[in-house]
Amino acid sequence: MGYPHHPHPRETTVLSKHFGEADARTLGGWKKRGGYKALEKALGMQPADIVNVVKESGLRGRGGAGFPTGLKWSFMKPGDGKPHYLCCNADESEPGTFKDRELMRWTPHALVEGCAIGAYAIGAETAYVYIRGEFTEPLHWMEQAVKEAYAAGILGKNAMGSGKRIDVHVHKGAGAYICGEETALMESLEGRRGNPRIKPPFPAVSGVFGMPTTINNVETLVAAAPILLNGADWYKKMSLSNPKSTGTKLFSVCGNVQRPGTYEVVMGFPFKEFLYDLCGGPLHGRKFKAVIPGGASVPIQTMEEAEATLMDYEGFVAGGSMLGSGGVIVIDDAQSMVTVIARIARFFAHESCGQCTQCREGTAWTTKILERIRDGEGTVEDLDTLLDIGEQMTGKTICVLSDSCAVPVVSGIKKFRGEFEALIQGRRFHPVTAAVA
Amino acid sequence: MTPDLVGGLESPDYASHDRAAHEPYTPVFTGDVKRELDELLTRYPTKMATLLPALWLVQRERGWVSEEGMAEVAGLLDLTPAYVKGVVTFYTMYHQHPVGKYFIQVCTTSPCGICGAEDVVKAFVRHTNTGELGLTSPDGRFTVIEVECLGACGFATPVMVNEEFIESMTPDKVPELLARLP
Numbered sequence: 001m002g003y004p005h006h007p008h009p010r011e012t013t014v015l016s017k018h019f020g021e022a023d024a025r026t027l028g029g030w031k032k033r034g035g036y037k038a039l040e041k042a043l044g045m046q047p048a049d050i051v052n053v054v055k056e057s058g059l060r061g062r063g064g065a066g067f068p069t070g071l072k073w074s075f076m077k078p079g080d081g082k083p084h085y086l087c088c089n090a091d092e093s094e095p096g097t098f099k100d101r102e103l104m105r106w107t108p109h110a111l112v113e114g115c116a117i118g119a120y121a122i123g124a125e126t127a128y129v130y131i132r133g134e135f136t137e138p139l140h141w142m143e144q145a146v147k148e149a150y151a152a153g154i155l156g157k158n159a160m161g162s163g164k165r166i167d168v169h170v171h172k173g174a175g176a177y178i179c180g181e182e183t184a185l186m187e188s189l190e191g192r193r194g195n196p197r198i199k200p201p202f203p204a205v206s207g208v209f210g211m212p213t214t215i216n217n218v219e220t221l222v223a224a225a226p227i228l229l230n231g232a233d234w235y236k237k238m239s240l241s242n243p244k245s246t247g248t249k250l251f252s253v254c255g256n257v258q259r260p261g262t263y264e265v266v267m268g269f270p271f272k273e274f275l276y277d278l279c280g281g282p283l284h285g286r287k288f289k290a291v292i293p294g295g296a297s298v299p300i301q302t303m304e305e306a307e308a309t310l311m312d313y314e315g316f317v318a319g320g321s322m323l324g325s326g327g328v329i330v331i332d333d334a335q336s337m338v339t340v341i342a343r344i345a346r347f348f349a350h351e352s353c354g355q356c357t358q359c360r361e362g363t364a365w366t367t368k369i370l371e372r373i374r375d376g377e378g379t380v381e382d383l384d385t386l387l388d389i390g391e392q393m394t395g396k397t398i399c400v401l402s403d404s405c406a407v408p409v410v411s412g413i414k415k416f417r418g419e420f421e422a423l424i425q426g427r428r429f430h431p432v433t434a435a436v437a
Numbered sequence: 438m439t440p441d442l443v444g445g446l447e448s449p450d451y452a453s454h455d456r457a458a459h460e461p462y463t464p465v466f467t468g469d470v471k472r473e474l475d476e477l478l479t480r481y482p483t484k485m486a487t488l489l490p491a492l493w494l495v496q497r498e499r500g501w502v503s504e505e506g507m508a509e510v511a512g513l514l515d516l517t518p519a520y521v522k523g524v525v526t527f528y529t530m531y532h533q534h535p536v537g538k539y540f541i542q543v544c545t546t547s548p549c550g551i552c553g554a555e556d557v558v559k560a561f562v563r564h565t566n567t568g569e570l571g572l573t574s575p576d577g578r579f580t581v582i583e584v585e586c587l588g589a590c591g592f593a594t595p596v597m598v599n600e601e602f603i604e605s606m607t608p609d610k611v612p613e614l615l616a617r618l619p
Binding site for chain 1: 480481482483485486487488489490492493514516523524527528529530531542545546547548550551552584585586587588589590591592593597600601602
């Protein structure tokens with residue numbers, strides 16, 4: 001549902017059905033809502049059959065990359081004699097994204113259940129839920145849920161009486177965006193600085209503690225339970241556009257919009273209707289100017305692009321951007337694009353781990369130049385310099401933080417060049433000053 | 438004209454923080470806290486993996502992570518103090534110096550930025566009497582910092598006061614919030 005608002009009739013609430021219901025946070029309340037039936041079913045199945053159902057459903061990673069989940073699980077080879085690990089990436093730090101926060105603080109048992117299913121499916125006895133340190137409320141509810149699940153015998157050495165051991169541990173991060181990158185997350189979990197690792201080896205071969213590991217986003221694991229319960233076909237049918245993007249997706253909406261919040265729609269939903277109807281359109285007297293649809297690191301869309309977009313993995317690419325994490329940042333005509341983009345660049349400069357030169361220097365240079373332009377001290381050459389740095393920062397580093405900084409900058413200059421040039425030529429940005437209801 | 442390109446952003450000035458009065462160090466990991474650490478050690482296949490949780494315990498007990506605290510953790514986990522310091526300095530949430538009784542973090546990343554976060558920051562600095570970001574107020578009650586994305590962008594502006602997470606903060610609600618803090 002469009003939490004904190006009432007659900008919109010055009011939403012399809014599967015994962016967000018119980019947002020806002022305090023009772024759903026407790027084990028009793030969760031069981032009343034059908035909780036742990038999927039885990040019970042899973043524990044009666046062969047792990048390979050679970051992987052097949054998830055493969056068949058078309059579920060793709062909800063953290064940003066959109067990698068097919070069943071395929072990822074199938075990389076974990078049974079019987080290799082090594083301990084396997086499941087890591088749940090709950091380090092949600094991509095600006096604009098706050099869907100996993102809602103999942104964990106309203107339906108913590110849904111994630112415990114998803115972790116247990118995922119762990120069993122990949123032959124792991126231990127799952128770590130890596131939650132960013134700033135998420136005090138989700139941390140509280142997740143720790144509570146794990147404790148309840150152990151006390152009820154759902155987790156532990158004989159999970160739900162199956163004879164299988166499944167442990168789920170909550171691990172608290174300590175403030176670092178980069179730890180949401182899967183190999184940095186594993187480094188951090190091991191007690192190190194969160195520096196991303198060179199791939200290969202990929203986590204399925206050598207992950208956390210050097211053992212085969214699968215890393216899944218919160219939303220991905222939570223989605224596994226209803227898929228197992230209702231079947232792959234049920235999930236596949238929830239798509240409006242194409243068979244490559246199935247199921248429902250949570251979108252967290254923020255910025256200059258009437259009703260910011262977390263919405264759940266089927267893949268392929270028209271973005272125009274989403275923005276103007278579900279989210280209530282622009283603030284009074286204002287107009288939408290641009291949208292960043294998948295968290296701060298995806299290309300910026302013009303309204304023309306956004307309004308023609310269908311909301312799924314392929315649809316956002318066709319619309320000049322990416323689905324990413326589903327963090328929709330809406331920007332209206334009262335904002336200077338230069339200021340917005342400069343602030344995004346500063347974020348990435350702050351969060352660069354500093355391993356790779358292109359990223360460490362590039363994010364800082366980009367920020368300095370953008371802030372200079374913002375302050376009316378830019379030169380005509382600055383835009384070409386920024387585009388050149390952007391190119392140098394793309395595809396050349398251990399992880400994609402560098403690329404993530406370049407993407408909004410390059411797309412912003414290409415699509416809103418006039419705003420940059422006006423500031424360089426000494427014309428101040430005049431925001432729309434209409435009253436806001 | 439060639440732009441003057443020099444890497445590295447300026448970091449905030451924490452220099453004027455007073456170090457804690459140098460009292461003899463008493464270990465953190467005794468009694469119940471030691472038992473907590475022992476339980477944590479059972480969750481991971483290596484001792485090193487308990488480093489972040491152990492540092493959290495130090496900060497919970499002492500309010501910050503001193504070099505003596507780092508050395509104590511290093512000793513317990515078979516690490517070197519230099520290694521532990523390397524990890525502590527990577528993460529933003531471990532305080533490497535004492536902070537005010539109320540540590541206030543205001544999100545100013547783009548989504549909150551376009552919803553007026555700068556004014557919220559200004560209001561906090563003004564009403565807490567800290568004078569500047571990163572500094573502690575003369576009465577020792579408040580430290581205010583800007584923080585990167587708190588992950589609650591739909592509830593701009595989110596603010597953290599110690600462990601408490603507050604949504605939808607506006608400049609005019611700041612005095613009321615500060616007044617209710619004991």
